[in-house]
Amino acid sequence: MGLLGLLTGLGLLVLFAFRGWSVLLLAPFAALVAALFGGEPLLANLTQVFMVNAAGFLAQFFPIFLLGAVFGKLMDDSGAVTSVAAFMAKNLGERRVILAVVLAGALVTYGGVSLFVAFFVIVPMARSLFRAAGIPRRLIPATIVLGTSTFTMSALPGTPSIQNAIPMPFFGTTPFAAPGLGIIASLIMLGTGLWWLHRAEARARRTGEGYGDEGEDPTERAASDEFVRERATTAREFDPAELKHGRRSSEPAPVVSAVLPLVVVVAVNLVMSLGVLPRLDVSYLAEQRFGGTSLAAVAGVWSVVVALTAAIVATIVLNRARLPALRQTMDAGANASVLPAFSVASLVGFGAVVAALPAFTTVRDWVLAIEGGPLVSLAVATNVLAALTGSASGGLTIALDALGETYLDLAARTGTDLALMHRVAVIGSGTLDILPHNGAVVSLLAICGLTHRDSYVDIVMVGIVTSLVALVTVIALGSALGSF
Template identity: 35%
Template sequence: MVGLIGLLAGLGLLMWLALRDVNIIFAAVLCALVVIVTNGLPFAESLTGAFTLGELGAFTFAGRFFVLFAAGAVFGRIMGESHAATAIAMALVRRLGAHRALWITVLSCALLTYGGVVVFVVIFAMYPLGLRLLKEADIPKRLFCGALALGAGTFTLTALPGTPSIHNVIPTLTLGTDLFAAPLLGLFGGALMLALGMTYLERERVRAAASGEGFEPGPRDVIPDIEAIAKDVPHWALALVPLVLVIATILAPRLAQAAGLGDGSTLIAFAASQPVLWPAIALVLASIAALALFPAVRKAPLQTMGLGTQDAIMPLMATSAVIGFGGVVSQTSGFALFVDAVVNSPLEPHLSMFAAASAVSGITGSSSGGLQIFMATMAEPYLALGIAPEELHRLVAMASGGFDSLPHCGAVIAMLQITQLTHRQAYKEVGVVTVIVPVVATLFTILLAMAT
C-alpha cells in the first residue's frame, strides 16, 4: 500500500513540478528518488541501473538516439539560419494571403517537421514571421499557439508514414517495422487530425473576430518587416529541396526493394537494418545539400552545425530523464499490476493498447518517453494478442501523442515560454489540438484498423 501511494506521489509530484517550470531533469531525478524510497527498491541499483543504464535508462535512451537528435537539430539550425524555413512560409503567404495566418502556420510547421526539422527549431523559426501575420490579420496569439502546436506537434510526428521523428523510429527497434508502417492508417489518422484541428482553430478565429478580440504583442515581441525579410530568403522551391531529400533518402531503400533493385545490395541491407541511423544519415545528407544551396550558412558552416548539435542536448536530456523516471516506475509492483490490468482487461486489444499507451504518455508528459516505456514493457503481450506489428507501430505512435500534452508536458511549457503566453491564456487551444484532436483521430483510426 505504501509503495502504491509512493508511486502515485512520485507521478503527481512530477506533474506538479513541471507545471511550475521546475527543470524537468531535476524533477525526474527527484521523483524517481521518491518512488525508489517508498517502494523499497534497491537504492544504488535503481539509480545506476533502472534510472541510468537499464533497458529504460536515461543514458541508454540518450546513447541510442543521440545521433538522430543531433542530426535533426543540425538540419533545423541550417534551415533556420539560411532562412529556408521563412521562404516556405512566405511562399504560402503569397499563395494564401496573410489573413490565412493559421493555415500558413500549420502547413509551414507540418512541412518542416515532416522533413525532419525538430519541433523547438520550427517554433523559433516560425515565431517572428507569425507575429507579422497575426498583426496583419488581427488574430489573437493564443490561436497562433494552437496552430504551432497542431502543425509541429501532432500528425507529422506520430501519424504520417515516413517521417524521421523519434516517435516514428522508436517502434521500429522493437517491432522490426520501418518508418512507413501501416501507411493507409497513418494517412487516415493524419488527415483527420489536420481536418479536426483546423476546423476548431478557424471556428475560434471567427468567434474572436466577432467578439472584438484581436492581436496583442507580448512585452518582448519584435515584429519584423516582411519586405525586409524577403530580401534575405532563398526561392521557396530551392528551400524545399533539402526537405524532399530527407524523405526521398528514407524512402529510397523501400522503393528499391519493392522494384527488386536492392537484391544483394550492401547499402540497401544496411539501410534496412538501421532504423535509427538511416534517418540520421538522411538528415546529414540534407544538411550538406542545404549548406551547398544557401549562401547565408556557407560563411561559417562548422559553427552553424556546432550550434545545431548544441540545440539537441537539452531536448535529448530532458526526454532521457523522463524515460529514466519511467524505468524506475517500471520496476515497481504497482506498474506490474497496471500492465497486467490493461493487457488482461475485457476491452478489445486495440482499445486496451490505446488506453495503456495513452496512460503511460500522460503520466510521463512525454510522447517519446511513453512510447519507449510501452515498447519495452507491453509490446510483446499485444503482439501475442494478435495485433500485427505494422498496426501496432502506427497505432501506438499515434496513441502516445495525445495525453502526453497535458499541462505538465515539457514541450507545451517550452512553447508557452517562447510565445510569452501562460497556461491560462493559451492552454485551451493547445489542449484541444494536441490532446482532444489526436485522441479522437486515433480512436477512429483504431476503429478503421479493427474493421479491416
C-alpha cells in the same frame, strides 16, 4: 507499499517538473523514491537499471537527436525556414491566414526541422499575418500546434520525428508503418483542426474582437528563459538556448533551395526503408560485436539517420553562401541535441526502475485487462504515460520499455499487425501529452507572449481532441480491416 512508492515517485516527478526542475535531477531521485518504498536496493536500481536503460535509449536514438538538431539549425541559419514561411505567407496569407501558418509549420516539421526552430521562425510570421487580417492573436498558438505538433509528429507516414522512430526497434517496423491509416489520421487531424480554428475566427469577427493588444516582442526573452528551456528540452529534441549561437543569413534562401532539403528527408527515408535496406545482406548483425541484433531492429533508425544526413549535405551544398559561420552553426546544432536527449533518457531510466518493481505487475495487469483488445490498451498506456510525463517521446518509450514484449506476444496471439501497433502507439503518445505542463505548450505560449487562460482551450481542441478522434478512427479501422 510498493504501489504507493510507484505513485509517490511519479507524483514527485510530475510536480517538480511542472515547477521547472531539471528532469536530469528529478528522474533518478523519483526512481529512487519508488525503489525505497518498494524495499528495493537503491544503488543497484540506480546503476544497473536506471543508468543501463537510459544509456540504451541514447545508444539507439541519440543519432536522430543529433542529426535532427544539426539539420534544424542549418535550415534556420541559412534562412531556409524563413523562406518557406514567407512563401506560404505570400501565396496564401492574404486570403487564408490560418491555413498558411498551419501549412508552413507542417512542411518544415515533416521535412525534419526541429519543433523549436519552427516556433521561433513561424511565430513572428503568424503575428504579422494575424495582425493584418484582424484575427485574434490568442489563436496563434493553436494554429501553430496544429501544423507542427499533431499529424506531422505522429501520423503522416515517414515523418522523421523521434516519436515515430521510437516504436521501430520494439516492433521491427519502418517510419512508413501503416501508411494508409496514417494518412487518414492526418486528414482527420488537419480537417477538424482547421474547422475549429475557422469557427473560432468567424465567432471573433462577429463579436468584433480584433487582433488584440500586444506589448513588446517576447520571442527573444523566451529563447533565454531558463524555465522555458527546462520544459522545452523534455518535450522535444532541440535546446532553445542554442538558437542564438551560430550566425543567421541576412537574406532568406531561394524557395527551391529551402524546400529541396525537406524533400530529400522524405524521399531518402522512403527509398532506404522500402528499397535499399531490405535488399542488403546484413547477416553480420547477428554477431555479438554488433549486439546480436537483426535488420528489423535497426532498419527504421538507419533509414532516418541516412535521410537526415543526406538532408544536411543538401542544405550545405545548396546554401553554403548563406551559412556565414558553418562550423559554429553545426556546433550549435550538435549542442542543442544533448540536453533533450539526456532529458528523455532520464525519463526512460525512471520508467525502467518503475517497471522493475514487483508492484508494477498490478499496473501491467490493469492495463492489459482494459476492454477492447491490445490496440485499446496500448493506446491507453501511451496516453496516460505521455500525459503524466508531459512528453510524447518519454511516455512512449516508458510504455514500450515496460510493456513492449507483452504487446509483441499479444500481437502474435491475436494476429495484430505490428505496423498497426506502431501507428496506434505513436498517435496515442501525441494526444494527452499536450496537457498544461507540456514543455512545447509552455514554450510556445511564452514565445507568443500569451497565457494558458488566453489560448489553452483552442490548443486542447486542435491538439488533443482532433488527435483522439483520429486515434479512435485508426483503432476502429485497424481492428476491422487490419493495417494498410
